[in-house]
Amino acid sequence: MVKEAFDIDALIERHGRERSSLIPLLQEIQSELGYVPKEAIKAVARELDIFEVEVYEVLTFYAQFRLTPRGKHVIKVCLGTACHVMGGQDIFNYVSQVLGVSAGETTKDGTFTLERVACLGCCGMAPVVAIDDQVHGRQTISKVEKLLREHAANDVGKGEHVTKDAK
Numbered sequence: 001m002v003k004e005a006f007d008i009d010a011l012i013e014r015h016g017r018e019r020s021s022l023i024p025l026l027q028e029i030q031s032e033l034g035y036v037p038k039e040a041i042k043a044v045a046r047e048l049d050i051f052e053v054e055v056y057e058v059l060t061f062y063a064q065f066r067l068t069p070r071g072k073h074v075i076k077v078c079l080g081t082a083c084h085v086m087g088g089q090d091i092f093n094y095v096s097q098v099l100g101v102s103a104g105e106t107t108k109d110g111t112f113t114l115e116r117v118a119c120l121g122c123c124g125m126a127p128v129v130a131i132d133d134q135v136h137g138r139q140t141i142s143k144v145e146k147l148l149r150e151h152a153a154n155d156v157g158k159g160e161h162v163t164k165d166a167k
């Protein structure tokens with residue numbers, strides 16, 4: 001379950017109102033909630049007396065920050081060189097199409113988050129996909145479809161995401 005609340009007063013008390021507090025504030029909010037919601041961006045901008053766009057600039061510059069909550073299952077499709085050569089991009093495109101999300105996005109019901117990664121450290125098993133940090137090597141579209149179905153089936157009423165046919 002995604003937590004929605006953050007205590008901006010307590011955060012400011014811990015980190016202060018200096019411009020240099022911006023990243024520590026955002027890091028703590030993300031650590032608490034799993035992402036940095038719009039309300040937090042507004043509150044941080046107000047408390048530090050800076051424009052919201054400045055907060056967005058920091059959030060989008062650093063890959064560590066997320067603007068949307070993570071899903072129950074995180075799917076990482078490797079697009080490193082070895083995986084790319086072995087068809088990783090086709091797998092990524094398939095998962096993206098089936099779930100209806102792009103890299104870094106989460107399905108509307110919060111079941112799946114799709115991520116693209118540069119290397120999962122097991123290039124000999126390319127192409128590689130990890131779901132919830134469990135690595136699956138030598139993937140094909142039909143194997144990935146099966147993985148998605150299995151994970152969706154474990155979530156009652158959430159199977160509607162993986163109903164498209166593999167190509």
Ligand code: FES
Pocket residue numbers: 078079080081082083084118119120121122123124126128
């Ligand atoms: S390039 Fe995919 S695991 Fe290394």
